[in-house]
Amino acid sequence: MFLDALSYLTDTSRWSGSNGIGAFFVQQMLLTVTSLLVAVLIGLPVALYLGHRGRGGFLAVNVSNVGRAVPVFAVLLVLSIGPVGAKEFGPYGRAGLATLIALVLFALPPIITNAYVGVREVDRDIVEASRGMGMNGREIFSEIEWPLALPVIMTGVRLALVQVWATATIAALVAGPGLGRIITRGFANHRTSEVVAGAILVAVGALVLEGIAVLAERALDPMRRARRQPS
Amino acid sequence: MTLLAPTLAHLTSEGPSAAVAAVPQCYIDNDWICGYYWKDYRTDLVDATTQHLWITVVSVLVGLIAAMPLALLARRFARLESVVVGATTIIYTIPSLALFSLFLPWTGLTSTTVIIGLALYSLTILVRNVLAGLRSVPDEVRESAQGLGYGPARLLFKVELPLALPVIMAGLRVATVSTVALATIGSIVSYGGLGNLLLRAVGNQFKAQIFAASVLCVALAVLLDLLLVIIQRLLTPWTRVGQEA
Numbered sequence: 001m002f003l004d005a006l007s008y009l010t011d012t013s014r015w016s017g018s019n020g021i022g023a024f025f026v027q028q029m030l031l032t033v034t035s036l037l038v039a040v041l042i043g044l045p046v047a048l049y050l051g052h053r054g055r056g057g058f059l060a061v062n063v064s065n066v067g068r069a070v071p072v073f074a075v076l077l078v079l080s081i082g083p084v085g086a087k088e089f090g091p092y093g094r095a096g097l098a099t100l101i102a103l104v105l106f107a108l109p110p111i112i113t114n115a116y117v118g119v120r121e122v123d124r125d126i127v128e129a130s131r132g133m134g135m136n137g138r139e140i141f142s143e144i145e146w147p148l149a150l151p152v153i154m155t156g157v158r159l160a161l162v163q164v165w166a167t168a169t170i171a172a173l174v175a176g177p178g179l180g181r182i183i184t185r186g187f188a189n190h191r192t193s194e195v196v197a198g199a200i201l202v203a204v205g206a207l208v209l210e211g212i213a214v215l216a217e218r219a220l221d222p223m224r225r226a227r228r229q230p231s
Numbered sequence: 232m233t234l235l236a237p238t239l240a241h242l243t244s245e246g247p248s249a250a251v252a253a254v255p256q257c258y259i260d261n262d263w264i265c266g267y268y269w270k271d272y273r274t275d276l277v278d279a280t281t282q283h284l285w286i287t288v289v290s291v292l293v294g295l296i297a298a299m300p301l302a303l304l305a306r307r308f309a310r311l312e313s314v315v316v317g318a319t320t321i322i323y324t325i326p327s328l329a330l331f332s333l334f335l336p337w338t339g340l341t342s343t344t345v346i347i348g349l350a351l352y353s354l355t356i357l358v359r360n361v362l363a364g365l366r367s368v369p370d371e372v373r374e375s376a377q378g379l380g381y382g383p384a385r386l387l388f389k390v391e392l393p394l395a396l397p398v399i400m401a402g403l404r405v406a407t408v409s410t411v412a413l414a415t416i417g418s419i420v421s422y423g424g425l426g427n428l429l430l431r432a433v434g435n436q437f438k439a440q441i442f443a444a445s446v447l448c449v450a451l452a453v454l455l456d457l458l459l460v461i462i463q464r465l466l467t468p469w470t471r472v473g474q475e476a
Binding site for chain 1: 263320321323324325326327328329330332333335336405408409411412413415416418419426429430432433436438441442444445448449452453456
């Protein structure tokens with residue numbers, strides 16, 4: 001069965017055309033990148049501000065619990081049948097707007113929770129000491145809280161990335177865009193090799209993204225360089 | 232097709248002129264909230280909820296049963312720990328639609344396909360929490376028990392597991408709530424509980440059905456979470472002693 005799936009994946013004619021693997025892959029990548037950027041732009045400033053001021057903790061922490069309990073499938077379906085509709089949306093394909101909104105919604109909880117917790121868990125003694133040294137609020141945030149919280153914040157963004165990729169796959173259940181379409185198409189045509197081929201693509205894509213995110217997280221951590229320097 | 236079925240039931244004895252008016256307006260308008268839907272489709276809703284519930288419970292239990300020995304092995308052999316944690320991270324990264332589909336060649340269109348996938352997801356959460364829970368047991372407590380002559384098995388069951396219970400239960404709650412939500416994706420192999428109702432509504436755009444299934448799904452997650460909180464309170468009465476005093 002895996003050999004059938006592999007021969008499906010290596011067949012170049014399967015990759016071309018508007019319903020080929022290539023088109024779905026580009027669609028899913030576009031969806032993932034766009035919605036992660038939007039979620040970071042919306043979620044990070046709010047969560048960082050709340051964390052810095054030490055307010056709204058209940059909301060910031062519980063948004064993740066709520067996000068876990070709500071099924072992605074239901075949200076996608078409500079959005080695509082409800083007000084947003086399932087129309088073509090630029091390069092994002094059918095039900096593109098509904099999918100983008102759902103992706104942003106499910107990317108926000110890990111970003112918000114981790115950014116808030118990351119800033120709050122910066123050692124309060126360090127914050128007090130820097131205040132004693134005459135730093136103002138903005139300096140404390142940019143010089144102390146942000147660099148110390150960055151590893152936790154980046155972990156949140158990484159979780160969001162994986163979540164977005166998974167959600168983009170599920171869009172296929174509402175006949176939306178993305179690589180999941182290869183899986184649902186395989187089910188519709190009773191072609192198990194196509195289902196498995198699609199599943200392999202999605203799974204490998206998720207693992208590659210996770211790997212890249214882990215490497216980026218390491219490269220971006222400012223404290224890592226500091227730790228490495230010989231004292 | 233299913234949209235028209237319930238309307239016949241409402242052609243009551245009010246005469247032919249009243250027959251059209253007897254079709255509930257919310258079916259005609261395809262409203263999100265439709266009281267008649269909950270009544271007319273009661274058996275569908277009950278069946279779907281029941282399937283959702285047993286798939287969730289079985290998956291989480293299988294995950295828990297598998298997580299225990301894995302966590303104990305990972306704790307015993309330091310080198311195994313990174314392997315176990317790494318492997319569970321990989322599983323957790325794979326999207327549900329893909330994970331279910333990968334088992335298709337072996338388990339086919341059965342509930343086993345969904346249960347294996349969901350059990351693997353809960354396993355990844357539970358292994359970490361069981362490990363963290365066992366780590367949270369203070370060394371002094373462990374050493375005191377050993378000094379009192381507790382063997383490894385008695386130490387585990389009488390001292391370590393009870394003390395680790397709050398952290399394990401926290402993992403169980405996260406695993407259960409996310410399993411309820413993920414089970415809807417099982418509809419791809421026709422075993423998605425309330426997800427089956429959602430998938431059917433993709434074709435006929437039946438809004439009342441989408442709304443009812445979504446609400447029941449979230450309600451099920453909240454109820455199971457509450458149930459686990461109550462179980463935890465009953466299992467760990469000592470954690471409340473300080474508060475009551």
